[in-house]
Amino acid sequence: MYDALKAAPKNDVCPLCGQRTVSTLDHYLAQTLHPTLIVVPINLVPACAECNKNKLDYQPESEVEQGFHPYFENFDDDQWLYANVVEGSPAAIRFFVSAPPGWSATKASRAIRHFERFRLAGLYASHAGVELNNIRFSLERIAERGSLEDVRLFLLDRAESARRAYLNSWQTATYQALARSDWFCDGGFIF
Numbered sequence: 001m002y003d004a005l006k007a008a009p010k011n012d013v014c015p016l017c018g019q020r021t022v023s024t025l026d027h028y029l030a031q032t033l034h035p036t037l038i039v040v041p042i043n044l045v046p047a048c049a050e051c052n053k054n055k056l057d058y059q060p061e062s063e064v065e066q067g068f069h070p071y072f073e074n075f076d077d078d079q080w081l082y083a084n085v086v087e088g089s090p091a092a093i094r095f096f097v098s099a100p101p102g103w104s105a106t107k108a109s110r111a112i113r114h115f116e117r118f119r120l121a122g123l124y125a126s127h128a129g130v131e132l133n134n135i136r137f138s139l140e141r142i143a144e145r146g147s148l149e150d151v152r153l154f155l156l157d158r159a160e161s162a163r164r165a166y167l168n169s170w171q172t173a174t175y176q177a178l179a180r181s182d183w184f185c186d187g188g189f190i191f
């Protein structure tokens with residue numbers, strides 16, 4: 001049962017951060033506080049070591065502090081992860097949570113707590129920085145042959161492709177932010 005639960009996520013990706021590889025099972029309700037739930041399968045969530053550590057023995061004291069349960073709740077019914085471009089040399093990406101209008105205040109608070117508890121801003125900013133470096137050559141080539149709008153179209157295409165794969169991924173938020181930024185499309189990627 002342990003192995004089956006651990007192997008459940010698609011591509012072995014941790015459902016808490018959506019980025020790192022699963023390496024353990026996390027107790028949704030902390031094992032030190034709920035010892036009777038230690039081996040109950042529905043209390044065991046696949047996680048990467050870092051997310052498991054970030055949550056260690058965390059005990060929410062109210063509903064708004066309760067993290068997502070990746071199997072019994074749907075937090076991907078709408079987009080909540082967004083980003084902005086930080087203009088500089090090199091450019092950087094800053095991530096934030098913006099709850100959809102249809103969400104309750106409690107659900108919105110929980111999304112923010114989740115984002116903070118698992119330190120997703122830093123994790124995603126680091127990966128987005130690598131991605132910016134990876135696409136720089138392609139963007140320079142597109143800009144040489146075309147215009148700012150051609151760069152934007154390329155970025156919009158990448159954003160849509162990432163969105164179709166996973167609505168709340170750092171890639172979706174990153175490419176949306178890049179495509180929105182006139183500064184970036186107009187050569188901000190060159191450093």
Ligand SMILES: [Zn+2]
Pocket residue numbers: 014015016017018019020047048049050051052
């Ligand atoms: Zn994780």
